[in-house]
Amino acid sequence: MTYLQLSPAARQRIRTQAGLNGTFHHTLADGAGLSVEAAVTIEQCERAVAVTVRIADHCGSVTLDRRHTQNDHRIARFITSQANGYTPSGLLDYGEDELVSNMESTLRHALQLGQGTHYLPLDDLEICLQLRRGRLGYECHLDGHGAVLHFRLSLDRRNAYARLFDTVKSFVQGVRLAEAFPDVFKVA
Incomplete structure (x- = not known):
């Protein structure tokens, strides 16, 4: 053998x-x-x-x-x-x-691939991250429950991950607040 x-x-x-x-x-x-x-x-x-x-x-x-x-x-x-x-x-x-959460694993994998559609592992919400690596950085698009956010991340994966994690966290908190208080957060 x-x-x-x-x-x-x-x-x-x-x-x-x-x-x-x-x-x-x-x-x-x-x-x-x-x-x-x-x-x-x-x-x-x-x-x-x-x-x-x-x-x-x-x-x-x-x-x-x-x-x-x-x-x-x-x-x-x-x-x-x-x-x-x-x-x-x-x-x-x-x-x-x-030691690695499902969210961290999903976001790091998305950056490693540099492209694609990734559904975030959340029990209560369905949020989609679309990502595409371009010349100027990662073009990102978060979409879920009527909320949409477009942003760009640097090509440095360490900095990109930190910003992506913070942005996703804020986006999810905003969506949860909008769901909890629909009269306060009305779409015009």
Whole structure:
């Protein structure tokens, strides 16, 4: 049976990449000529590091506590496990997979894709975010319950996420207020 592994140089690069945002490419090899390319997307969230590994048609993801001191080793272990088709035991600490909210995950994923229609994970409202990456930044459109907001975000994903999160939060609060007090917030 073959066992694909990262080279020492790749493990060294992952040490730096574990603290960055982006998609990084690594080759895993078995020493007998078999190799695969892994596209590893790392996203720094507020309290966690979201890692997605794509190898051919397979995709796996894991959420790690941002404060953990060995995340580079844990990411390398996860990449290796995905390449070899197994789930590593003991990779996650208790509750670590719940560090990223559904809203944060949805908004970060929308920015990562840079385009598309994304329905926000809200129990009581149906709000849609449309996003398109342009030359000057991300063109955004929020729509829900009769309210519409157009705005532009910078191309810097970290700043774009912070502003998008704040804008969505304010928009949702405004829609909820309008729903709670329909006589005060009348559409002319």
